[in-house]
Amino acid sequence: MSKSDVVQRITEPLSPEKFIEMYWPARHYVCHGEANRHISTLHLPENVTVEDIVSLYKNPIMVVGDCVIDASEGITDRFMVSPSEALHWYEQGGALEFDFVDLFIPSIRKTIQELKSFLKLPQGTHGKAVAYAAKNGGGFKAHFDAYANFVFQIRGRKKWMVLENSNVTYPVQHYDLAEYPYMPVELKAYWNGQAPDPTLPNAHEIELQPGSMLFLPRGYWHSTESQEETLAINITFGQATWIDFVLAALRQKLVHDEAFRSLAYNIEMKSFEMNELLKKLPNYVGAITEEDLLQAQSSDLDLYQTTQLVFRQYLSYQ
Numbered sequence: 001m002s003k004s005d006v007v008q009r010i011t012e013p014l015s016p017e018k019f020i021e022m023y024w025p026a027r028h029y030v031c032h033g034e035a036n037r038h039i040s041t042l043h044l045p046e047n048v049t050v051e052d053i054v055s056l057y058k059n060p061i062m063v064v065g066d067c068v069i070d071a072s073e074g075i076t077d078r079f080m081v082s083p084s085e086a087l088h089w090y091e092q093g094g095a096l097e098f099d100f101v102d103l104f105i106p107s108i109r110k111t112i113q114e115l116k117s118f119l120k121l122p123q124g125t126h127g128k129a130v131a132y133a134a135k136n137g138g139g140f141k142a143h144f145d146a147y148a149n150f151v152f153q154i155r156g157r158k159k160w161m162v163l164e165n166s167n168v169t170y171p172v173q174h175y176d177l178a179e180y181p182y183m184p185v186e187l188k189a190y191w192n193g194q195a196p197d198p199t200l201p202n203a204h205e206i207e208l209q210p211g212s213m214l215f216l217p218r219g220y221w222h223s224t225e226s227q228e229e230t231l232a233i234n235i236t237f238g239q240a241t242w243i244d245f246v247l248a249a250l251r252q253k254l255v256h257d258e259a260f261r262s263l264a265y266n267i268e269m270k271s272f273e274m275n276e277l278l279k280k281l282p283n284y285v286g287a288i289t290e291e292d293l294l295q296a297q298s299s300d301l302d303l304y305q306t307t308q309l310v311f312r313q314y315l316s317y318q
């Protein structure tokens, strides 16, 4: 299968170009197709099951759901378990999340790369695959993510509720609706209005079947529910912003200046040094050129994901 065929198979019946024109990066898109089509598109093992993934996956697995709330006496709705315990929780109705599953099924990375280059995402963007398995009502409660998500339904029928976000545009953080009205200070800075009801009554209800693909833009509210055994592979891409580019370029300027490299201390009062740094700052900002921003796109644009990846790789060798 050539590179363009892979992207074509992901977006069909729309052409990849039409998908970009009409949906990417801001509108959700669903398409349905032949039940087994994702096996070849994602280079997955034939007839892959949740048990296969549990046995391939040499890392802790996240369990999410009401069974975890009960077991933790209300403290949390998610925790990590070892692969040997995962199926027990799965039977109890917990949804299993296998983050960075491409570490253990590396053939998926071909598709991640092809999609990433087709979408013209900056080189420093993180792309990864995450597998989800659930049954007996398992799923995720309403939340939004800061990344874009391509969902490939492999097994079973799964219900998705998806809703355009009228509270925030272009969020740069994940948010669980259960936390409302508490929210991180940064998110509060660009939040508007009342949050939706946790059941997302105005959402689009979408049923994914084996062979369905859902593109979920960053920031959409969504929740999921599986009444039967479901397995899905998601390919997610970080959504680098101009903030990331500007900060990376600014850092390259500031690093030349000894004063900015000097040890920062626990600031309790305004100081002469701080004042001097702030006086110099506009010159550095003003010196950033388009070439600097172009260079920034190959820097690591998501240190959180890089750290997670290193940690996951380390655990896989234990």
Ligand SMILES: [Fe+2]
Binding pocket: 143, 144, 145, 222
């Ligand atoms: Fe999500």
